[in-house]
Amino acid sequence: MSTNHSRSINRKAAEQLLDGSAGPGAGPDQLTRVLAAAAAPGRESERAGEQMAVAAFQTHHLAPATTSRRGKMIKSPLAQLLTAKVIAASLAALATGGVALAASTGAFTGSGSAPASPGASQPAGSAATGAQPGASASSADGAPADAPGLCRSLASQVESAGAGTAGDPAGLEQALASPTLTTVLSGSQFSSLTSTVQGSMNVPDYCALLLDLPTLPQPDGLAQLPASVLSTTLTQLPAGDLSSVLTSLPASGLAQVLTALPASGLSQVLTALPAPGLSQVLTTLPAPGLSSVLTSLPASGLSQVLTTLPASGLSGVLTTLPASGLSQVLTALPAPGLSQVLTALPAPGLSQVMTRLPASGLSQVMTRLPASGQSHVLTTLPASGLSHVLTTLPAPGLSQVLTALPSSKLSQVLTALPTPALSQVLTTLPSAALSQVLTILPSAALSQILAGLPASTLSQLPSSVLSQLPSSVLSQLPSSVLSQLPLG
Amino acid sequence: MMCRMDRSVDTSVPVADDDAARRSPQCQSPQASVPDLTSAVAEAQRGDPDAFRALYRDTQPRLLRYLRALVGDDAEDVASEAWLQVARDLHGFRGDYDGFRGWVATIGRHRGLDHLRRAGRRAPATPVPVEELADLTAPDDTAASALDAIATDAAVRLIATLPADQAEAVLLRVVVGLDAEAAGQVLGKRAGAVRTAAYRGLRTLARRLEQAGEQPQSRAPGTGTLRPGGRLRE
Numbered sequence: 001m002s003t004n005h006s007r008s009i010n011r012k013a014a015e016q017l018l019d020g021s022a023g024p025g026a027g028p029d030q031l032t033r034v035l036a037a038a039a040a041p042g043r044e045s046e047r048a049g050e051q052m053a054v055a056a057f058q059t060h061h062l063a064p065a066t067t068s069r070r071g072k073m074i075k076s077p078l079a080q081l082l083t084a085k086v087i088a089a090s091l092a093a094l095a096t097g098g099v100a101l102a103a104s105t106g107a108f109t110g111s112g113s114a115p116a117s118p119g120a121s122q123p124a125g126s127a128a129t130g131a132q133p134g135a136s137a138s139s140a141d142g143a144p145a146d147a148p149g150l151c152r153s154l155a156s157q158v159e160s161a162g163a164g165t166a167g168d169p170a171g172l173e174q175a176l177a178s179p180t181l182t183t184v185l186s187g188s189q190f191s192s193l194t195s196t197v198q199g200s201m202n203v204p205d206y207c208a209l210l211l212d213l214p215t216l217p218q219p220d221g222l223a224q225l226p227a228s229v230l231s232t233t234l235t236q237l238p239a240g241d242l243s244s245v246l247t248s249l250p251a252s253g254l255a256q257v258l259t260a261l262p263a264s265g266l267s268q269v270l271t272a273l274p275a276p277g278l279s280q281v282l283t284t285l286p287a288p289g290l291s292s293v294l295t296s297l298p299a300s301g302l303s304q305v306l307t308t309l310p311a312s313g314l315s316g317v318l319t320t321l322p323a324s325g326l327s328q329v330l331t332a333l334p335a336p337g338l339s340q341v342l343t344a345l346p347a348p349g350l351s352q353v354m355t356r357l358p359a360s361g362l363s364q365v366m367t368r369l370p371a372s373g374q375s376h377v378l379t380t381l382p383a384s385g386l387s388h389v390l391t392t393l394p395a396p397g398l399s400q401v402l403t404a405l406p407s408s409k410l411s412q413v414l415t416a417l418p419t420p421a422l423s424q425v426l427t428t429l430p431s432a433a434l435s436q437v438l439t440i441l442p443s444a445a446l447s448q449i450l451a452g453l454p455a456s457t458l459s460q461l462p463s464s465v466l467s468q469l470p471s472s473v474l475s476q477l478p479s480s481v482l483s484q485l486p487l488g
Numbered sequence: 489m490m491c492r493m494d495r496s497v498d499t500s501v502p503v504a505d506d507d508a509a510r511r512s513p514q515c516q517s518p519q520a521s522v523p524d525l526t527s528a529v530a531e532a533q534r535g536d537p538d539a540f541r542a543l544y545r546d547t548q549p550r551l552l553r554y555l556r557a558l559v560g561d562d563a564e565d566v567a568s569e570a571w572l573q574v575a576r577d578l579h580g581f582r583g584d585y586d587g588f589r590g591w592v593a594t595i596g597r598h599r600g601l602d603h604l605r606r607a608g609r610r611a612p613a614t615p616v617p618v619e620e621l622a623d624l625t626a627p628d629d630t631a632a633s634a635l636d637a638i639a640t641d642a643a644v645r646l647i648a649t650l651p652a653d654q655a656e657a658v659l660l661r662v663v664v665g666l667d668a669e670a671a672g673q674v675l676g677k678r679a680g681a682v683r684t685a686a687y688r689g690l691r692t693l694a695r696r697l698e699q700a701g702e703q704p705q706s707r708a709p710g711t712g713t714l715r716p717g718g719r720l721r722e
Contacts, residue, residue, distance in 0.1 A: 009694055014687040018661040018668075030697040031690060035662050037643035041521070042549025049568045053544050054537055056575035061535040 150193050151176075157184045234261070235268045242269065243277030247284075254281065255289030259296075266293065267301030271308075278305065279313030283320070290317065291325030295332070302329065303337030307344070314341065315349030319356075326353065327361030331368075338365065339373035350377065351385030362389060363397040371404045378405065378413045386413065387421035391428075398425065399433035403440070410437065411445035422449065423457040431462040438465060447473050455480050522546075522665040526584040533579055540578070544571065547589055550664045551596050553640075557648035557655040558600040566603050570596040590670040593660060597674060646693065654689030657682045 009027055017027045017035060155175035175181070185194060234242060234257075246269075249257060258266060258281075270278060270293075282290060282305075294302060294317075306314060306329075318326060318341075330338060330353075342350060342365075354377065357365060366374060366389065378386060378401070390398060390413075402410060402425075414422060414437075426434060438446060450458065450473060458466075458481040466477070467485050474482065523546060531539035548567065555563035555570075573595050581591055644663070648655050653675075660671035661682075668679040668686075675682060 009691055011683070011687055014690045015683065017690060018658070018686050020662075020665075027690070028694050028698065031694045034643045034646060034693060034697065035658075037639040038553060038647055038659070039663050039665075040640045042545065043640075046549040046552050047545055048564070049548070049571060050541065050544055052568065053548075053571040053575060054541050056572050057532070057540045057578070058537055060576050061532075061537075061540075061579070 150190065154181070154184060154190055154193065157187070235265055235272070239272050239274060239277075243273050246273070247277055247280045249284075251284050251286055251289075255285050255293075258285070258293045259289055263296050263298060263301075267297050267305075270297070271301055271304045275308050275310055275313075279309050279316075282309065283313055283316045285320075287320050287322055287325075291321050294321065295325055295328045299332050299334055303333055306333065306341045307337055311344050311346055311349075315345055318345065319349055319352045323356050323358060327357055330357070331361055331364045335368050335370060335373075339369055339376075342369065342373060343376045347380050347382060351381050354381060355385050355388045359392050359394065362392050363394055366393060366401050367397050374401050375405055375409045379409055383416050383418060387417060390417065391421050391424045395428050395430055395433075398428055399430060402429070403433055403436045405440075407440050407442060410440055411442060414441070414449055415445060419452055419454070423453060426453070427457060427460045431465050434461065435465045435468065438469065443470055443473055446470075447476055451476050459484065522585070522589075524585055525588070529581070529583070529585055529588050533581070540575070543585075543588065547592050550589065551592055553644045553663045554593060554656070554659045555596055555600055556644050557650075557652070557659050558597065559603055560648075562603060562607075566600045567596060569599045569603075573599070586666070586670060589664055590666055590674055593664050593666070593674045597656075646696075647689070650689045650692055653685045654692065657686035658689040658693075661686055 009031075013027050017032065152172075155172050158175040158178050158181050159171070184190070234245070246254060246257070258269075261269060270281070273281060282293075285293060294305070297305060306317070309317060318329075321329060330341075333341060342353075345353060354362065354365075366377070369377065378389070381389060390401075393401065402413075405413065414425075417425065426437075429437065441449070446469070450469075455478050458477065463485050466474075466481070469477075474485075525543055525546060528539040528542045532543055548571070551570065552563050552567050555566050559566050570592065574592055577595075581588065583591065644659070647658050650658065656675060657671060660666050660674055661668065664671075666674065668682045671686075672679040672682045677685075
């Protein structure tokens with residue numbers, strides 16, 4: 001049977017069999033036949049799912065193949081829904097001629113979403129009044145004179161075709177969602193409606209918008225929208241809808257959506273969210289996405305976002321941020337916001353945040369805090385966090401922070417420090433600051449602190465400082481140290 | 489003249505010659521002929537259902553055979569799940585038809601692995617008597633056409649009996665029509681690892697077929713055919 005022995009298959013022959021470049025006799029006949037049989041042309045029985053797959057495709061690709069210009073730009077169903085709404089909003093502005101409406105929808109027309117004025121940042125009116133007659137002919141210019149009336153008429157005809165009652169909003173929605181809608185739409189009186197929104201699939205959303213029916217965009221495909229459309233759309237949504245759209249997105253999609261937004265849009269979206277929604281959104285984001293979102297916010301937006309978060313959410317957000325992002329976020333915060341954020345953090349979160357900051361960031365954060373904030377941070381931190389903060393701060397920052405503390409807080413902070421950290425802090429301080437710190441301390445605390453220090457540390461302290469200590473404190477110093485003092 | 493496929497890098501060969509070569513009886517290239525549906529990919533992305541249908545019709549049999557090695561009899565269900573995802577995410581895909589098949593295979597593989605996780609097992613490959621593969625008829629045998637379907641199923645099942653990494657490598661290359669790099673991307677491996685796995689797979693197959701061929705045939709000539717369902721008549 002076999003004309004070639006299997007041992008004769010070398011890698012080269014195998015590669016030829018695998019990539020289809022083998023000539024006759026490259027491999028054993030049987031093997032060649034088995035591979036050829038496996039790769040035989042497809043059979044109809046293997047394509048049993050064809051109709052289902054095509055149907056699934058059509059539900060996701062509503063654009064007719066002929067509208068390729070739009071199809072290239074926007075493909076997701078939501079994108080189409082939004083496009084319909086964009087057009088409808090522009091039309092509404094035109095129909096009423098209202099300045100306020102035109103202003104509120106003006107942002108839409110500048111985006112790639114509105115075919116009437118691609119790439120132009122014109123107000124709604126100019127695009128539709130013939131600035132680009134060719135491009136706008138299919139939408140704004142072709143708008144039916146009484147679109148809302150047509151929509152109502154459409155709904156009532158669907159109703160007479162056997163679906164629901166079209167009188168009230170719920171009935172209208174039901175009629176617009178009815179499968180018989182397509183049949184009714186094929187009537188010639190609705191052709192203007194269909195052509196306005198470029199396809200019958202967009203009519204229900206268009207009508208829903210014109211008739212002021214509540215509809216919510218589907219989160220599917222949100223991230224695929226062009227950033228400009230996404231931004232204008234999200235910022236136009238009422239806060240409640242915005243919150244439910246964003247909180248329904250999976251983490252990766254959410255990160256994609258938020259990082260796609262330009263800084264201003266992002267700020268507007270996040271500050272519009274109510275606290276629970278904001279908290280959920282930010283704590284859902286994976287660390288890199290969170291970092292990218294928060295660091296791209298302008299200072300004011302960042303401050304508002306972080307101070308809106310409830311303590312638990314804030315703690316979750318700040319402890320999730322990678323160290324670099326954390327540093328960038330905290331140093332970008334204006335002083336009052338920074339203080340509010342750090343005082344809102346529970347002790348463990350605060351400790352984690354402060355110990356993860358790199359030295360430069362820590363210094364900047366601590367020295368920018370108002371005295372009350374500094375005091376709160378230092379007295380809230382557990383000993384380990386406190387040690388880290390005070391031993392990490394460079395001398396100038398350390399001086400500023402410690403000399404600004406009121407006497408009781410300073411005492412609390414220094415006595416809470418473990419001896420090695422205390423030694424480091426006292427020997428790091430420049431003599432003027434050290435002198436000030438030691439003079440501020442009540443003498444009982446001073447005695448306790450100095451008595452706890454090893455002689456080696458004491459001997460490093462400047463004698464000029466030590467010599468100014470009250471005699472009650474001096475008397476407790478070891479003689480080895482005392483002997484070095486000018487007092488003798 | 490080599491029996492090269494459409495995706496041959498040798499673009500200097502006129503298409504007509506290439507077609508002629510592929511049709512020639514001497515050309516028994518095992519790899520599935522891959523039409524160039526790159527324009528269909530672009531048209532489907534613009535929403536053309538006919539283009540999507542063309543993609544399905546060529547890709548689905550390849551996907552189904554590949555998934556047989558992964559999830560056995562559940563391949564149809566897993567392939568359906570995969571196509572739902574393909575239909576949903578097609579607008580985000582970037583690439584030509586080679587890339588598309590790799591992308592679909594990747595989705596199919598992920599859905600297959602999900603399926604196995606849900607089922608809490610690795611699908612046992614349906615055992616296939618090697619002897620029935622030993623006397624697969626030659627493709628140019630006129631009597632063979634009626635048995636083509638069965639022979640294909642039997643061949644895929646035989647390949648599926650290989651260790652999983654070898655079976656996947658062989659099927660992705662021969663049936664799905666991917667090169668080693670693309671198959672590596674589907675499997676999350678380097679091209680070299682895929683080449684090695686596929687090579688080992690072919691060696692094992694050849695050895696098994698050879699052993700089966702050397703065994704004494706108890707059947708009279710003409711009875712070595714496969715009954716519907718691909719089972720060998722005893």
